[in-house]
Amino acid sequence: xxxxxxxxxxxxxxxxxxxxxxxxxxxxxxxxxxxxxxxxxxxxxxxxxxxxxxxxxxxxxxxxxxxxxxxxxxxxxxxxxxxxxxxxxxxxxxxxxxxxxxxxxxxxxxxxxxxxxxxxxxxxxxxxxxxxxxxxxxxxxxxxxxxxxxxxxxxxxxxxxxxxxxxxxxxxxxxxxxxxxxxxxxxxxxxxxxxxxxxxxxxxxxxxxxxxxxxxxxxxxxxxxxxxxxxxxxxxxxxxxxxxxxxxxxxxxxxxxxxxxxxxxxxxxxxxxxxxxxxxxxxxxxxxxxxxxxxxxxxxxxxxxxxxxxxxxxxxxxxxxxxxxxxxxxxxxx
Amino acid sequence: xxxxxxxxxxxxxxxxxxxxxxxxxxxxxxxxxxxxxxxxxxxxxxxxxxxxxxxxxxxxxxxxxxxxxxxxxxxxxxxxxxxxxxxxxxxxxxxxxxxxxxxxxxxxxxxxxxxxxxxxxxxxxxxxxxxxxxxxxxxxxxxxxxxxxxxxxxxxxxxxxxxxxxxxxxxxxxxxxxxxxxxxxxxxxxxxxxxxxxxxxxxxxxxxxxxxxxxxxxxxxxxxxxxxxxxxxxxxxxxxxxxxxxxxxxxxxxxxxxxxxxxxx
Numbered sequence: 137x138x139x140x141x142x143x144x145x146x147x148x149x150x151x152x153x154x155x156x157x158x159x160x161x162x163x164x165x166x167x168x169x170x171x172x173x174x175x176x177x178x179x180x181x182x183x184x185x186x187x188x189x190x191x192x193x194x195x196x197x198x199x200x201x202x203x204x205x206x207x208x209x210x211x212x213x214x215x216x217x218x219x220x221x222x223x224x225x226x227x228x229x230x231x232x233x234x235x236x237x238x239x240x241x242x243x244x245x246x247x248x249x250x251x252x253x254x255x256x257x258x259x260x261x262x263x264x265x266x267x268x269x270x271x272x273x274x275x276x277x278x279x280x281x282x283x284x285x286x287x288x289x290x291x292x293x294x295x296x297x298x299x300x301x302x303x304x305x306x307x308x309x310x311x312x313x314x315x316x317x318x319x320x321x322x323x324x325x326x327x328x329x330x331x332x333x334x335x336x337x338x339x340x341x342x343x344x345x346x347x348x349x350x351x352x353x354x355x356x357x358x359x360x361x362x363x364x365x366x367x368x369x370x371x372x373x374x375x376x377x378x379x380x381x382x383x384x385x386x387x388x389x390x391x392x393x394x395x396x397x398x399x400x401x402x403x404x405x406x407x408x409x410x411x412x413x414x415x416x417x418x419x420x421x422x423x424x425x426x427x428x429x430x431x432x433x434x435x436x437x438x439x440x441x442x443x444x445x446x447x448x449x450x451x452x453x454x455x456x457x458x459x460x461x462x463x464x465x466x467x468x469x470x
Numbered sequence: 471x472x473x474x475x476x477x478x479x480x481x482x483x484x485x486x487x488x489x490x491x492x493x494x495x496x497x498x499x500x501x502x503x504x505x506x507x508x509x510x511x512x513x514x515x516x517x518x519x520x521x522x523x524x525x526x527x528x529x530x531x532x533x534x535x536x537x538x539x540x541x542x543x544x545x546x547x548x549x550x551x552x553x554x555x556x557x558x559x560x561x562x563x564x565x566x567x568x569x570x571x572x573x574x575x576x577x578x579x580x581x582x583x584x585x586x587x588x589x590x591x592x593x594x595x596x597x598x599x600x601x602x603x604x605x606x607x608x609x610x611x612x613x614x615x616x617x618x619x620x621x622x623x624x625x626x627x628x629x630x631x632x633x634x635x636x637x638x639x640x641x642x643x644x645x646x647x648x649x650x651x652x653x654x655x656x657x658x659x660x661x662x663x664x665x666x667x668x669x670x671x672x673x674x675x676x677x678x679x680x681x682x683x684x685x686x687x688x689x690x691x692x693x694x695x696x697x698x699x700x701x702x703x704x705x706x707x708x709x710x711x712x713x714x715x716x717x718x719x720x721x722x723x724x725x726x727x728x729x730x731x732x733x734x735x
Binding site: 394 | 495496497498499500518522526624626627628629630632633634646648651654655656657658682685686688689690
């Protein structure tokens with residue numbers, strides 16, 4: 137099937153969204169004070185597409201909810217009865233996430249869908265959700281997506297680009313194409329490349345992430361000295377996917393967990409990462425070394441949330457740069 | 471004298487082995503090397519309350535402290551978490567930063583410090599600290615409950631509020647205990663509520679109002695409002711303000727005959 141780009145007149149945006157609502161549940165970015173959350177389209181809800189760079193929750197939270205019930209159980213004398221949780225198979229469309237967030241999902245796909253056993257609940261949500269991302273209006277100082285070397289189109293079914301008076305819709309998948317069949321063709325295809333170039337040229341921070349980071353480099357202690365061990369960086373990260381499993385009452389659920397927390401990896405007899413620098417090192421190594429070894433890409437999309445929100449202004453880019461340069465100097469590879 | 475000169479001298483003489491201060495971006499930085507002390511400054515971007523590091527660092531150190539941060543250092547000494555002689559306090563006069571708490575700040579000039587940097591700042595007109603909570607108290611209990619329920623519903627339980635709090639130094643936090651599970655690990659409206667209320671009550675008579683919890687919250691939860699209510703109650707019931715006088719005993723560490731005890735009946 138040939139995919140062809142379309143144009144959507146800004147005045148027709150509401151009608152377009154309304155039409156989608158017949159077959160899908162539509163999630164849009166909505167302002168709540170200074171925050172931006174993806175909410176279901178209801179009367180009186182006004183979408184906001186020109187929000188500052190990132191939504192307040194990472195997009196992963198729609199696919200890996202912070203708390204998700206796996207099953208319920210009943211304990212009778214010597215028996216346990218398992219009651220399957222029903223999976224939500226609602227068809228959804230997300231409109232207006234940033235391209236880096238859509239890319240983040242393709243990273244989470246790897247451990248959740250490529251590894252066996254596949255995660256059925258996650259798979260179902262991925263299959264049932266169409267993603268229409270929108271090109272960022274302006275990057276922030278903390279953005280560094282271009283350093284990660286992925287395409288802005290990755291992970292989206294349609295990439296929306298705001299032009300004056302209309303949206304350019306770059307159609308990337310068949311299911312995206314089906315949504316926009318009736319819209320007029322975009323004749324001038326050069327315009328999308330130009331807009332992307334303008335945006336990426338505004339991103340100021342560039343680093344090479346290929347340098348080796350040595351596990352036993354004493355630098356880790358120094359660079360993570362400030363870290364207070366909260367979970368902001370991991371919980372707001374579009375690619376951090378660690379979770380915990382717990383039973384409460386008659387329910388077994390999984391919920392987000394963070395390698396920054398002091399009890400993460402704590403076992404009955406042992407805590408392999410007793411100090412904060414080991415936890416911080418794990419996060420960085422996971423993203424830029426372990427994940428790369430297993431899946432041949434970095435588990436980071438350069439959205440900059442962890443830099444913007446860190447209570448003590450830790451900067452992941454500085455860390456990568458520093459550890460890369462110094463470990464090369466000392467010739468240590470890890 | 472400049473912060474860097476004092477820091478350099480302290481390291482040179484071996485009085486401390488570490489300086490906790492701010493770099494020119496206003497970010498926390500740790501200096502061990504005399505040559506590096508040039509990086510130390512104080513400016514309008516120095517929001518962090520660095521005293522949170524004092525219970526984490528196990529060496530003799532000097533700390534750059536705004537007058538409001540000195541309050542939590544006092545709190546830590548009162549609660550025997552640090553010894554006065556183990557920390558050198560480099561106080562800075564502070565004209566107020568771009569933070570809400572600065573509008574009602576009652577301390578521009580540091581006290582209790584070993585050094586003071588900056589010109590003395592004259593008395594300024596300030597807002598009544600409790601004005602916001604007095605207004606909030608006018609709402610009925612149901613309205614107040616619903617307000618906080620709604621605010622806490624956004625909590626993602628990243629625990630940044632707890633981690634930046636200088637007085638949240640418990641080795642094991644109640645919310646991290648799994649046997650027994652006092653507070654659910656998963657975020658839900660009710661478990662978030664219990665977590666925040668527990669934390670606020672645990673800080674009763676101890677919270678010095680540095681506002682770090684609210685500043686760092688990625689979900690903009692107005693945690694200071696809750697803390698302020700408790701600060702006001704403690705002031706009215708026990709005539710006590712946390713972080714003011716190192717020689718006083720915090721109200722819940724002592725008992726006086728005239729203490730408020732209506733709740734006992």
